[in-house]
Amino acid sequence: MSTACPGRCPNCCKQxxxxxxTYQRTLDERPLGSCRVVVRLRVRRYFCDRGGCxxxxxxxxxxxxxxRYRRSSTGLVGWLRSIAIELGGRxxxxxxxxxxxAAGRTRLLRLLTAPAVPDRAPRVLGVDEFAFRKGCTYxxxxxxxxxxxxxxxxPDRTSETFAAWLTEHPGAEIICRDRxxxxxxxxxxxxxxxxExxxxxxxxxxxxxxxxxxxxxxxxxxxxHAEEETVTEAPAVPPMLLPPAELPRTQIIERTRHRYEDIHRLLEKHWTISAIARRLNLERKAVRCFRDTNLDQLLVSAHERRPNGVLEPFRAYLNARFTEAQGQVSGTRLFLEIQASGYRGSRQVIRKPLAALRAGTAEPVRADIPxxxxxxxxxxxxxxTLTESQDERLLQVRLACPDITRxxxxxxxxxxxxxxxxxxxxLEWVRQAEQDAPKPMKGVAGFLRQDLDAVTAGLTLPLEFRRRRRPREPGENAQASHVRPGLVRTPPHSHPHSAGDAPSAGL
Known part of the structure; x- marks a missing residue:
């Protein structure tokens, strides 16, 4: 039973x-250990004596x-809201x-409220795209x-929507964006x-x-280059010489071939890149890749996506031993030999490669290249940051191809x-890249020349104008934690394949 002082009217605030x-309310409270806690509260209903209310x-x-209208305590609602902010619905x-x-995903999502959008844009505004559903909606x-x-x-990434937002929210002095x-x-x-x-x-x-x-x-x-290095080493057991095998008719090979044919058929009909992407449900960069890349190269890339497996490092040895014994060697003996060399797979795995060797349909062992x-x-x-082995392998790559070296x-x-x-x-870098660089690097240089002022600003402006970040309010890290903004974000030193990253401002 509530024993507090009489409440005030929520409309006119008169006591x-x-x-x-009176009536009884049932409120769910935060659990105590593994036990559910329920609060049964008898509350009073009052008259409002103000005549005009x-x-x-x-x-x-x-x-x-x-x-009001809550069947959970305010403490439990705070728990629900905090976890929904960090994890989402499901x-x-x-x-x-x-x-x-008891809390379903729809109840949790109803607790989330969008923060109020300020009337004016911040002084330094970062803008970037992200995927609601990758390849479909951005x-x-x-x-x-x-x-x-x-x-x-x-709701989208069109120039019209962003321009309308900038018009309604003036005040941005610096806009950090991608290209x-x-x-x-x-x-x-x-x-x-x-x-910019x-x-x-x-x-x-x-x-x-x-x-x-x-x-x-x-x-x-x-x-x-790798094959020439292998030949000069003069191995004790000659490798097995097999005719070049055709690419297997796997699902990814066939899908790549059909997609290449569909894209080029639409290109012959003078379809645009965006129209083809919408028709085939692809990204525009994927359509450009199929347009600009030879079919043989696409098929080889698709074929090489297969996992090597535990047997791949021992295929050359199996071929050499099979050739040396002229096919008169048992699978059990080969299994024991490669097992002594570090093979950790099962005996069943080598049956299929041995059957292909006996039938003469085995694929040739390719040189190990990164x-x-x-x-x-x-x-x-x-x-x-490179180890000695990585530096040595990169040196071999540079010796093998002058274009990769450049x-x-x-x-x-x-x-x-x-x-x-x-x-x-x-500008000097752009000129050098446009003169003697490989074609993909020339493309990057051309894009940088078209956006030269913004890129120069990104590589010139200092960091000193960044203000001290204010401490976040409770629960505010919800919206900001899923995006990684900031002026001092570390650039990627390894290969970046993350999609939907927030702008790092580049200042």
Missing amino acids: ARRVHS SRTTFVEQVPGLSA PAGRLYRRLRL GTVLVDVEAGRVVDVL ATAYTKAVRKAAPDAL VADRWHLLQNLSAAVEKTCHQHRDCLRK SPRKITSWIMRPRE ACDLARTFADLVRHQRGYLL
């Missing part, structure tokens, strides 16, 4: 004097315990079932870079006086993608410009 009736009666609320619902609390996240919090979320043309167009239309700054993280991401594409295009050079992604990670990382030199020079804020040397 009540007369009790209308529209409310005739009202129910008293116990501060810190009850609230994950938070699963956690609450483990805690033996939105735009706007970040106050100095405060480190999300300002607003837009998306839609955001550039919106800034020039709605905020022409704002300083290219995000350093996205610049390094674009550069690493060009380096990886260069490595993909020159895998034949790496393989030829993947393009791994080479890119060695190039994009600072040299002092891409490596340009990438490391550009990374040095980014890390030491030497934007005044950017």
Whole structure:
């Protein structure tokens, strides 16, 4: 039974004097250990004696315990809201079932309220896209870079929507963005006086993608160099010579071939990249890749995506032993030999390769060369972070292909410009890349020339204007924790493949 003083009318705030009736409320409270706690509270309903008030009666609320229309205590509601902020709907619902609390995902999501959007844009505004559903629906996240919090979320990534937001919320002096043309167009239309700054993280991401594409295009050079090194070593057991095998008709190979045919058929009909992407439910960069890459290269890349498995390091030995014994060797003996050399798989795994060797349909053992992604990670990382073996393997890659060597030199020079804020040397880098760089690197240089002012600002402006971040209010880290804004975000030194990252401001 509540024994507090008579409450005040929620409309006119006049203190009540007369009790209308009483009734019992049941409130769920935070659990005590593994036991559920239920509070049965008898509350009073009062008359409102003010004549002009529209409310005739009202129910008293116990501060810190009850609230209108709530069947849970205010403490439990705070728990629900905090966990829903951090985990979302379904994950938070699963956690609450483990805690033996009744809270479905829809109830948890109803507790979340969007923060109020300020009338004016922050002084330093970060803008980037993110995926509601990757490959289908995208939105735009706007970040106050100095405060480190999300300002607003837009339903799409079009220039019209962003331009309308900038018009309704003036005040942005610096806008940090990636090199998306839609955001550039919106800034020039709605905020022409704002300083555009290219995000350093996205610049390094674009550069690493060009380096990886260069490595993909020159895998034949790496393989030829590795095979020549293998031949000069003169192994004791000659490797098995097999005719080149055709690519297997696997699902990924067939899907790649059909997708290539569909895209080029639509290109012949003069369809645009965006129209093809919508028709085939693909991303535009995937359509461009199929447009600009040879079919044989796409099929080889798809074929090499297969996992190597535990047997792959021992295939060359199996082929050599099979050739030496002229096929007169048992699978059990070969299994024991490779097991003594470190094989940790089962005996069943080697049956299929041995059957292919006896039938003469086995694929030739390819030379062990690093993947393009791994080479890119060695190039994009600072040299002092590489181990001796990684540095040695990168040196072999550079000796094998002059184009990869040139891409490596340009990438490391550009990374040095980014890390030491030497934007005044950017134009010279662009000229060198346009002269003798591989085609993907020339593409990056061309894009940088088109956005030269913003990129130069991103590589020149200092960090001193960043204000001290204010402490977050309780529960505020909810919206900001899912996005990683900030002026001092560390650029990627390994290969970046994260989608939907927030702008790092690049200042």
